[in-house]
Amino acid sequence: MSGIALCCYPVGLQNTGSIYWLILCALGTILGVLTLCYNKIGNFSVYPEVKNEATLITRGPYHYVRHPMYTSLIAMMIGIALYNYHWLNALGEVMVVGAVINKANREEKLLLMRFPEYANYQQKSQRFLPYIY
Numbered sequence: 001m002s003g004i005a006l007c008c009y010p011v012g013l014q015n016t017g018s019i020y021w022l023i024l025c026a027l028g029t030i031l032g033v034l035t036l037c038y039n040k041i042g043n044f045s046v047y048p049e050v051k052n053e054a055t056l057i058t059r060g061p062y063h064y065v066r067h068p069m070y071t072s073l074i075a076m077m078i079g080i081a082l083y084n085y086h087w088l089n090a091l092g093e094v095m096v097v098g099a100v101i102n103k104a105n106r107e108e109k110l111l112l113m114r115f116p117e118y119a120n121y122q123q124k125s126q127r128f129l130p131y132i133y
Contacts, residue, residue: 024079032072035061048106050114058121064130066108066121070100071128104128 038060061068077096081089104127111118127133 018082021079021082024075024082028072028075028079031061031068031075035068035072038062048103048110050107050110054114056111056115056118056121058125062125064125066125066127067100067104070104074100074128 038057040055040057065071074097077093081093083089108118108122115121
């Protein structure tokens with residue numbers, strides 16, 4: 001996740017004139033806030049762990065993707081990378097996506113051990129992008 005720091009400040013700050021970056025950042029922010037609204041206090045963690053009091057949430061944004069907070073982060077990072085197309089922003093995005101996929105893999109292994117019904121949930125939902133991946 002150290003790549004986040006690289007991406008959070010777009011290098012050069014030269015807007016390409018496109019508004020796609022703003023749309024992606026806005027959608028990522030909305031999804032992130034919505035995800036937090038569906039999450040229970042104490043259930044959310046930035047570490048790949050399953051807390052003792054954790055419950056499996058499968059409604060709201062979790063109905064469509066298993067990792068909506070990561071989808072939110074990726075959308076915002078792509079938006080930042082599109083802001084000025086600088087290669088350092090693109091490199092940072094690749095680092096973030098790699099870290100997120102690695103973290104999701106570890107989390108899913110832990111969730112399968114803690115919640116037997118998680119395997120069924122995996123069959124009904126996508127990892128990051130609804131109906132795609």
